[in-house]
Amino acid sequence: MNGLIKSDIKLGGLSRGGLYRHYGSTAEIFQAIVEHLMYQQADEFAEKIRQGISAVQILEEVFRRYETEMADSKHSLSIAIYEYFTNPEVSESNRPLFVQYEHSKKMWKELLNYGIQRGEFQNVDTDAVFELIIYAYQGVRMYSRLISISTEVPGRMLRQIKSILIK
Structure with a gap:
């Protein structure tokens, strides 16, 4: 089990058995992690735009947080999530990573369009900028x-994306 999940179990006072009594399967655990991360950032974007x-x-x-996360290879769930969701036994009809990708795309495009409308961002191809951000991250x-x-790599990449985007 991933170290991040282990630390969350410790912090929450759950044993491994307790975790599996709460979630029916490893799939449900990964689904909960992906959904939590996805909705947390979406709520953050929407609230700040509303304000x-x-x-x-x-x-x-967001880029400051991304730079820190990109530099922290020890706590990345990317490989574990990739390995899990590319497993043929995981139902393709659920497609949780595709759902997460589409949700992230919608959230990022809302922010990008918000910045364009406010005159803070260049009039860019929002799909392309989203893809630069998500695939770089x-x-x-x-x-x-x-x-x-x-x-230094994450900072250079994110600075380049900002140079394309910010007026």
């Missing part, structure tokens, strides 16, 4: 588990 916070400020805050998270990646 009228600068799109650049929202982007900067997930790619570094996954590769950092396999090979040593300089801690």
Whole structure:
């Protein structure tokens, strides 16, 4: 079991058995993790947009977190999630990673369009910028588990995306 899940069990006072009494399967555990991460960020974006916070400020805050997460190869769930959801025994009809991807795309496009409408962002292809963000983030998270990646890489990548996006 992944170290992050283990630490969450410790913090929550659950044993491994307690975790499996709460969740019926490993699939349900991974589904809960993916959904929690997805909705947490979506709620954060929506709330800040509703408050009228600068799109650049929202982007900067998210990218600071992403840079930290991208540099932290020890706590990445990317490979575990990839391995689990590419397992042929996992139902393709559920397709939780595709659902998560589409949800992330919607959330990011709302932020990008918000920034464009406010005149803070260039009039960019929002699909392409979303793909740059998500594939840079997930790619570094996954590769950092396999090979040593300089801690400078995430910052360079995110700065380049900002240079394309921010006026």
